Amino acid sequence: MSLIEVTGLNHRYGEQAILEDINLSVDRGEVFALIGPTGAGKTTLLRIIDLLEVPSAGEIYFDGKCIPRSGKQRLAIRRRMSFIHQKPQVFNLSVYDNVACGLGWRGEEKNRIAGKVDHILEMVGLEDYKNRNARTLSGGEAQRVALARSLVLEPEVLLLDEPTANLDPVSTAKIEQLISYVARQRNTTMIMATHDMSQGQQLADRIGVLLDGRLVQTGNATDIFRSPQNEEVAHFVGMENIIEGVITANNEGIATVNISGNAIQAVSNYPMGKEVYACIRPEDITLAPIFHRSSARNSFQAEVTQVTYLGPLSRVEINCGFPLVVLVTKISAEELNLQVGREVYATFKATGVHIMGREISQ
Amino acid sequence: MEIWDGLTKAIELLISLDPEVMEIAGRSLRISGAACLLASLICLPLGSLIHFHQFRGKRALISTTQTLFAMPTVLVGLFVLVLFSRAGPLGEFGILFTPPVMVVGQILLISPLLLGFTISALSGVRREIVDTATSLGASGFQTVWLVLREARYAVLAAVIMGFARAISEVGCALMVGGNIKGATRVITTAISLEASKGELALAIALGIILLFLALIINIVLNRLQQR
Numbered sequence: 001m002s003l004i005e006v007t008g009l010n011h012r013y014g015e016q017a018i019l020e021d022i023n024l025s026v027d028r029g030e031v032f033a034l035i036g037p038t039g040a041g042k043t044t045l046l047r048i049i050d051l052l053e054v055p056s057a058g059e060i061y062f063d064g065k066c067i068p069r070s071g072k073q074r075l076a077i078r079r080r081m082s083f084i085h086q087k088p089q090v091f092n093l094s095v096y097d098n099v100a101c102g103l104g105w106r107g108e109e110k111n112r113i114a115g116k117v118d119h120i121l122e123m124v125g126l127e128d129y130k131n132r133n134a135r136t137l138s139g140g141e142a143q144r145v146a147l148a149r150s151l152v153l154e155p156e157v158l159l160l161d162e163p164t165a166n167l168d169p170v171s172t173a174k175i176e177q178l179i180s181y182v183a184r185q186r187n188t189t190m191i192m193a194t195h196d197m198s199q200g201q202q203l204a205d206r207i208g209v210l211l212d213g214r215l216v217q218t219g220n221a222t223d224i225f226r227s228p229q230n231e232e233v234a235h236f237v238g239m240e241n242i243i244e245g246v247i248t249a250n251n252e253g254i255a256t257v258n259i260s261g262n263a264i265q266a267v268s269n270y271p272m273g274k275e276v277y278a279c280i281r282p283e284d285i286t287l288a289p290i291f292h293r294s295s296a297r298n299s300f301q302a303e304v305t306q307v308t309y310l311g312p313l314s315r316v317e318i319n320c321g322f323p324l325v326v327l328v329t330k331i332s333a334e335e336l337n338l339q340v341g342r343e344v345y346a347t348f349k350a351t352g353v354h355i356m357g358r359e360i361s362q
Numbered sequence: 363m364e365i366w367d368g369l370t371k372a373i374e375l376l377i378s379l380d381p382e383v384m385e386i387a388g389r390s391l392r393i394s395g396a397a398c399l400l401a402s403l404i405c406l407p408l409g410s411l412i413h414f415h416q417f418r419g420k421r422a423l424i425s426t427t428q429t430l431f432a433m434p435t436v437l438v439g440l441f442v443l444v445l446f447s448r449a450g451p452l453g454e455f456g457i458l459f460t461p462p463v464m465v466v467g468q469i470l471l472i473s474p475l476l477l478g479f480t481i482s483a484l485s486g487v488r489r490e491i492v493d494t495a496t497s498l499g500a501s502g503f504q505t506v507w508l509v510l511r512e513a514r515y516a517v518l519a520a521v522i523m524g525f526a527r528a529i530s531e532v533g534c535a536l537m538v539g540g541n542i543k544g545a546t547r548v549i550t551t552a553i554s555l556e557a558s559k560g561e562l563a564l565a566i567a568l569g570i571i572l573l574f575l576a577l578i579i580n581i582v583l584n585r586l587q588q589r
Contacts, residue, residue: 050497075501083497089490092512101508102498149498159497 001064003028003189004049004157009058011044011213018044019213022058026206028156029187033204035197035224037236041213042193043086046159049191050083079106081157082150086165088142090134095126098134098145102153120152124178140171147178158182160192164199179203197237201225209233225281227354234279234356240325241280244358247272254297254350262321265297266353275358282327284352287316287336287344297350304342307333314338320346368562375567383564387571390548393461394529397468401476402521404469409480410506424481430474439537442467446538459540464548467534472524479520483513515586522586526579530572 002025009022019041026032034042047053049060051067051074060067062077082102091098096117103113121127124144129137134145143163150158163179164172180203182188194200200207201221208218209228217229228234234242245259247270255268257278270276291299302320309315314333316326324346328338336344375383412423444450446458446466457463487509495505510517532550539546541555549568556565 047493052493052496075499078497079499081497082499085490085494085497087490089488089494091491091494091508101495101500105498105500105504146494153499 001028002026002061003030003063004191005061006045006049007059007061009045009048009055009060011041011048011053011055011057017213019048019055022215024208024215024218026189026191028189030206031183031190031192031204033200033207034191034193034210035195035200035207035236036193036210037195040210042210043161045210046083046161046191046193050081050159051078052083079153080155081159082153082155083159084146084150084161084163086161088139088146090137090142090145092133092135094131095121095134095137095145096130099149099152102149106153116152120148123151124148125174140167140174143167143171143175144178147175151178151182154186155188157189157191160190162194163192164194164196176203197225209236211236228279228356230356230359231277234277234354238281239279239354240282241278241285243278243280243322243324245276245278247274247276247355255355257353257355259322262300264353265350266355267351268355270355270357277356277358279354279356280324280348280352282315282325285324285326285346285348287318287326287328287332287338287346289336289344291345292347294347295349296347298353299345299347302344302346304338304340304344306340307338309333318344318346364562368566371563372565372567372570375563376570380567383567383571385544386547386549386552386568389461389546390529390550393464393535393548394468394525397465397472397528398521398525400465401469401473401524405473405476405524406480406510406517409477410484410510412477413481413484414502414506424478427474427478427481431478433471433474435471435531435533436537438467438471439534442470442534442538458538459542459546461539461546464535464539464546467538468528468531471531471534472527475527476520476524479523480517483516483520484509486516487512519583519586522579522583526576529575 005025007023009019010017011019022045034045036042044053048055054069067074067077091101099117099120100113103116118127121130124147126141126144126148129141134142137145147163160179164175167175176199179190183190183203192200192203204221206218206220207224209216209224211232217224217233224233225237228237228239231242243259245257247255247268248258248263249256250268250270250272253267253269255266255270256263257266257276259278264278266278268276300320302318302324304316305319305323306317307314309330312330313327314330316328316333316338318324318326326346328336338344412420442463443458445452446455446463447453491512492505492509495508500508530550532554535548536551536554539548539551541547541551549572553565553568556562
């Protein structure tokens with residue numbers, strides 16, 4: 001049964017709609033990532049789930065019980081959760097007192113508090129900082145204090161808002177390790193907001209895409225990244241090649257799509273005549289200097305129109321009757337001598353093409 | 363020279379811990395200390411209440427409080443005198459010209475200051491701190507307590523300012539206390555009387571004590587602000 005369920009949730013600040021018709025359910029022990037660009041409403045949704053704000057409309061169920069819009073019960077339920085805010089706010093107290101305060105508020109005994117706090121400080125690697133004022137810590141350390149302060153409460157639900165935003169890669173890795181450790185060891189239910197898709201992919205069991213206040217798609221990482229539901233999601237998850245086309249034939253699930261005069265093969269159940277988008281991830285296309293016969297159904301002669309070096313990868317734009325963006329490693333870009341004007345063969349599988357229905361826009 | 367003469371005698375009085383000087387200074391500290399403590403007990407919770415609640419007229423209330431920072435001490439004295447005079451609404455207590463009524467007067471005098479500075483001290487604590495405490499499961503009261511602790515240096519500075527204003531005022535203490543020797547005479551009223559009598563030594567000795575207190579208060583405030 002789901003631990004948290006949100007139904008028909010709407011939220012507005014004055015005239016502006018922040019969240020529209022959110023329906024979401026998260027199971028006990030599940031790690032759910034909310035991904036979306038900045039300003040999509042991720043933080044507001046987390047705040048509402050943590051009962052910091054009352055939604056304009058809609059209900060929240062916790063462990064099967066509908067949460068009232070005011071009253072003492074909200075505090076009792078809030079005490080079963082913990083929320084790690086985007087910018088860690090440490091209190092102007094010692095590291096120890098910061099971590100101990102939540103237990104104190106729950107009326108825990110002094111001796112038990114000391115034991116728990118020491119244990120958790122060791123876990124996040126801050127045992128030597130116990131007596132330091134938390135305000136004197138670096139950003140990464142402060143985030144670990146914030147994490148320790150929440151974890152020591154052994155919450156049933158942990159809400160994380162961009163837990164690694166503004167952190168250096170080393171601190172980010174530490175925090176991510178801690179999060180996945182807690183998720184595995186304690187079976188803590190987590191809802192995590194992030195704009196970092198790889199983080200969502202790495203840590204979450206299930207992902208929800210929040211765009212402009214609407215939960216556009218939920219599913220596992222493969223669903224979201226391979227089969228985005230619409231153009232917006234496809235753009236957001238880094239599907240750089242989104243090409244308009246029309247299905248001209250469908251032979252038992254293998255569709256032929258006409259893209260400005262070129263025919264490509266894709267896996268789809270849409271019937272002939274359907275207007276579609278063909279989406280191809282740039283890393284799913286391979287480039288070769290000569291034509292190879294392979295199991296891949298789609299192979300086109302193309303001309304390189306632009307090459308951009310992005311560290312270990314190169315982003316190559318080609319034209320094969322329609323434009324495509326391809327990601328190749330820097331080494332293969334050098335081996336292929338990829339330069340503007342060079343002729344190459346671009347190859348991708350029928351299963352590497354995701355077909356989305358194209359709605360006629362209003 | 364008269365001043366020089368007075369100054370040497372004053373230092374003699376201080377060094378010999380003259381009983382009259384010590385009695386007057388002790389009374390000043392007790393009365394203003396009590397006033398400051400009681401005013402803090404009223405104003406810190408009241409200030410928190412005002413800060414954490416949204417209501418109509420909140421802005422106006424805060425502006426009024428700030429205006430009253432500069433309330434003339436004699437005006438407070440007049441108000442308390444009328445209130446506690448034999449025919450006044452609180453006359454039956456019969457505490458006019460006793461230390462308790464001086465405490466009441468000083469509480470009224472410094473309350474706006476304490477209230478205003480408490481509110482601004484709490485406003486200095488970021489909204490996110492309050493949210494963080496709430497998410498960590500603090501009840502309303504626990505949140506207020508945490509925020510007061512976060513603002514502790516600014517709040518303590520407010521309390522010290524209140525004490526400084528109480529101990530250095532003369533108008534109210536004179537009007538409602540009556541400057542009765544051995545009963546309601548405090549540093550400021552004694553200085554005023556002794557100076558008008560031409561007894562400079564005692565006035566200067568008490569003045570030095572008052573300045574010394576001001577110095578201590580200033581040092582403590584500076585220390586707090588550097589934290």
